[in-house]
Amino acid sequence: MRREAIHICHTCPxxxxxxxxxxxxxxICGYPLQGIWGGKEFTPRKYRRSTPR
Structure with a gap:
């Protein structure tokens, strides 16, 4: 599903x-931004990996 969302973003003007x-x-409205925005995935900081990949 993530791949499809990013593909749709790349067709958006x-x-x-x-x-x-x-x-x-x-x-947004006091809640951490999450999801696919502009072809990039955003996740709340507390759920991000603490170690670099």
Whole structure:
């Protein structure tokens, strides 16, 4: 499902505006931003890996 969402993003005419919004706004209505935004996956910080890949 993640791959399909990212593929759809790459066909969207406002992909870069969406990504910029997500990168500058880390919360929506007080909740952490999560999901696919502008072709990039965003997850709440507490769920991110603590070690580099």
């Amino acid at each position: 406002v992909m870069m505006q969406c990504r910029k919004y997500a990168e500058t706004n880390n919360q």
